[in-house]
Amino acid sequence: MDIAVKICGLREPAHVVAAAEAGARYVGFVFFSRSPRHLGLADAAALALGVPEGIAKVALTVNATNEELDAITEAVPLDMLQLHGSESPERVAEVRSRYGLPVMKAVGVAEPADLAALDLYQTVADQILVDAKPPKGAVLPGGNGLAFDWRLMLGRVWRRPWMLAGGLTPDNVALAIRSTNARQVDVSSGVETAPGVKDEALIRAFCKAALE
Numbered sequence: 001m002d003i004a005v006k007i008c009g010l011r012e013p014a015h016v017v018a019a020a021e022a023g024a025r026y027v028g029f030v031f032f033s034r035s036p037r038h039l040g041l042a043d044a045a046a047l048a049l050g051v052p053e054g055i056a057k058v059a060l061t062v063n064a065t066n067e068e069l070d071a072i073t074e075a076v077p078l079d080m081l082q083l084h085g086s087e088s089p090e091r092v093a094e095v096r097s098r099y100g101l102p103v104m105k106a107v108g109v110a111e112p113a114d115l116a117a118l119d120l121y122q123t124v125a126d127q128i129l130v131d132a133k134p135p136k137g138a139v140l141p142g143g144n145g146l147a148f149d150w151r152l153m154l155g156r157v158w159r160r161p162w163m164l165a166g167g168l169t170p171d172n173v174a175l176a177i178r179s180t181n182a183r184q185v186d187v188s189s190g191v192e193t194a195p196g197v198k199d200e201a202l203i204r205a206f207c208k209a210a211l212e
């Protein structure tokens with residue numbers, strides 16, 4: 001089975017190397033100051049330069065303004081924008097056209113009613129990211145290490161490529177793939193030893209479990 005892995009929230013060159021060597025197809029950089037994974041522009045630009053050809057560099061933003069997105073896209077060589085806030089379908093379409101980059105829109109899922117948003121966003125985004133809905137009052141809209149009930153995904157078909165996220169770890173990613181039929185998986189906290197602290201061995205273990 002051809003599975004694509006995204007390792008999100010990278011901050012260290014050694015972790016980019018580990019992700020690349022382990023077969024990840026996407027690496028994510030977080031531009032959200034409240035996240036322990038937040039990167040400044042200069043650090044992100046330097047990190048992006050070390051990403052091997054063929055691995056997509058994804059900028060994760062949360063309700064970013066045009067000014068913020070202008071600064072990010074001017075400073076950092078990117079292949080995709082991940083919109084992880086409450087961006088409307090119109091805003092997703094605007095960002096896609098303004099920056100000429102593929103856009104992946106994240107949608108938080110906790111119950112069947114949440115899936116309707118996926119139908120809507122697939123009409124304007126290049127990809128959709130199905131993540132767990134954050135708990136009420138959470139500081140972060142994602143990256144909380146929280147999974148949702150994968151049975152909600154049974155029988156769902158979308159016309160756009162989609163990625164499964166939320167609480168994935170080296171221990172559960174194979175089951176998550178089998179349970180949801182996902183062809184793409186995204187992880188952040190599941191390959192960390194503390195919030196924002198990635199671990200090479202966990203990155204390699206996650207990729208191995210997802211890809212074998």
Ligand SMILES: O=C(O)c1ccccc1N[C@@H]1O[C@H](COP(=O)(O)O)[C@@H](O)[C@H]1O
Nearest residue numbers: 008035142143145165166167187188189
């Ligand atoms: O990782 C973050 O800090 C983050 C901040 C704001 C929005 C999203 C964030 N991460 C994304 O959340 C999902 C799930 O992460 P986890 O594996 O459950 O920790 C994933 O798509 C990350 O890209």
